[in-house]
Amino acid sequence: MSANLKIPERQKIEQIVLRVLESRQDQIISLLKAVDTQQSPLVVNVSARHVHLNQSAMDALFGKNSQLTKYKVLYNGEFASEQQVNIVGKRNRMIAGVRILGPIRDYNQIELSYSDGVYLGLDLPLKISGDHENTPGCTLVGPMGSIQLNAGVIRARRHVHMGKKDLEFYDVKDGDHVKVVIGGECGVIFDNVVVRYGANMKLEVHIDTDEGNACNLQNAERLEIIK
Ligand SMILES: [Zn+2]
Structure with a gap:
């Protein structure tokens, strides 16, 4: 018995290649544009829910003079730390294990998604990082203690x-x-x-x-x- 392998004609192959290229046209053009213009x-x-803390919050939550240790370095040089906190909202609703993003800041800020806010019973305003005007607070719980914040919970714009x-x-x-x-x-x-x-x-x-x-x-x- 002999296998009868059919070899497609050159024209057919050309048609297939053209069809594939055509379906990727957008991608190819944007890649070429990137090369041309450097x-x-x-x-x-996606910026997952996270917390920024100052040193006094770190002291209260993790013990005096505690430092952040790196878990994962992020694309733009900041890092997700190994240290995590629990965020407590209204009616004792809590989100556990939220990572702190380092390095240490000179303010405390909690960045959550809209869904997180609904779950915690917090009405989250859309803010640029650092703008805490008219923002709700929450309770943060760490392994060595807890703190009550009066503001600083935002949904990052x-x-x-x-x-x-x-x-x-x-x-x-x-x-x-x-x-x-x-x-x-x-x-x-x-x-x-x-x-x-x-x-x-x-x-x-x-x-x-x-x-x-x-x-x-x-x-x-x-x-x-x-x-
Ligand atoms: Zn950002």
Whole structure:
């Protein structure tokens, strides 16, 4: 018995290659554009719920002069620490095991998603990091004690970190708003994404877990910043 392997004609192969290229046209064009312009790669990351603490909060929660130790270094140089706290909201609702993001700050801030706020019974205002006007407080519980905060629980406004080159490339300035396109089956366009300039920042979009889940970020097919 002889196997009869059918070799496709050259024309058919060309058609298949063209079809594949065509279906990837968007990706190919954006890659070529990035090469041409030496544009930074666009990275979109979900910023999971986390806490920033000052030293006196660290002392109260983890013991005098306690320090943060690194668990995971993040894309833009900050780190998730091994130390975790429990966040207690209203009616004793609690979210346990929330990581502290280092390094130590000179203020305390708790960044949660909208869903977290609903669960804790806290009405979370949308804020840029550091703006604690009219924000609710909560109780933080650590292994060595607890503290009561009167303010500082926020839902972080979606934002994009940019360095100087990125401001120039997108022709924007610190505080401007852009749109971030997330392509795919659950694709969305995020409006009102705040540009946050930092001299040493790499281009990175931060959205919260609600937003990341809504657009199925893990399976996104296309990422783009538009104005
Ligand atoms: Zn950020």
